[in-house]
Amino acid sequence: MMDLKYGASREKPREDAAMKRFRGHRVGQFIHWGLYALPAGRWEGKDVEFAAEFLPRVAKIPQHRWEALANDFTLADFDAERWADTAVALGARYMTITTKHHDGFCLWPSAHTDFHMGNTPSGRDVLGELVAAYEARGIDVNFYYSVLDWRHPDWRFTLENDADNLAFARYLDFAMKQLVELAERYPSVKGFWFDGTWDESVKANGWWTWEVERMLKERIPGVVVNSRLRADDFGARHVDSNGLLMGDYESGYERRLPEPWDRSVAAHDWEACMTIPQASWGYHQGPWAQSTLKHPWDVVDMIAHCTSLGGNFLLNFGPRGDGSMAPAEVEIARTVGQWLGVNGEAIYGCGFAEGWEYPGWGYFTQDSSTGQVFAVVTREPASGRIRLELPTGMELVGLQLLGSAGHPFNEHPFKRLAGSVFEVDLGGATSAGPLVFALETGAITGPV
């Protein structure tokens, strides 16, 4: 093991109450909102078929024209209560909001820049209104913060000379001041989600990333910080040069999930974040995005996929320029939330089911407190039957289809094929969306 000054601060996952709470949430609502929601992927009458939040870069928009959008950011239809209601409808237990994305615009009235909500027609503190509305509904709030900042004059992608080093030192000082400001203004925040840390400039300043984590945890005890913030003494990111995870959970899964059989990820906390359109985090009005919205059952599959490997799933919403939620995204939230309303006991507070191999037709999850095992069937086989291969020495005693009131265990047909291998006939089991069975198991006692 190398002696690292800025490496991981622990070898094992956190087991304090705040981390257990975050881990048990399993489902979060990501929100990308900023000036980019106004053009929404369209510039000078042309659709730009790329992530809406990247428009200033992709369309090479002059800085002064991008900054002028702040005058149109009127928040005419922004209502934090309605956003929070969408999170409730989704069944989200936490929300992560873009406080500042790569363009440098801040959703709070920051004292350290002029590019913020205070210099827009309404002057409203969007972050303050969101924290109040979400916490009133018992939903934890996390802050996304982009270290990458296309607008700030001292930002550098690489550090070629002393001048670059001096400028970037000024930038890191600015960003640290903003992070202290966020911690001081919104002390009830439960986590920080850092992004934009892949450039050489940041990787060469692992000390700063270590200091940011230390500062936040000193000011907000229990706060949860993602691995994407961190670089170590040698520029290693997420995992330090000794192979240890930095931050409190691994956050490398962006618009992708680990292979469903990759049980190695279950060794640490992790979270995957996902767009509803194919590839835009900010609202994109064009058919390029709007024709690719995910089906609610695809979202349910991803939620169960992440839970089965001990990870959280953060589903992104891109509110429109006027502050209204996109109706199609709200509808998806409602359908997923209705499914969670019936089957959430297989998700919330659940994780990896040790000894239960990936079955192919869906996922096994296990309640971390009770040990109850669930089978989430997201890919019903054409045969109408699923094979349950239990851990060796165990047998299936009964099944209960969640949501089917009055169906005690044993009511659903199944048969032993051999040893610990059972077959369940799904015929007749009906539910809105993927089926979930609670499994009653026991040790094999007599001869089989």
Ligand SMILES: C[C@@H]1N[C@@H](c2cn(-c3ccccc3)nn2)[C@H](O)[C@@H]1O
């Ligand atoms: C969480 C997501 N991370 C941001 C992002 C993604 N990327 C990116 C850059 C190059 C390749 C692939 C992805 N750059 N910034 C997206 O804008 C969104 O905020």
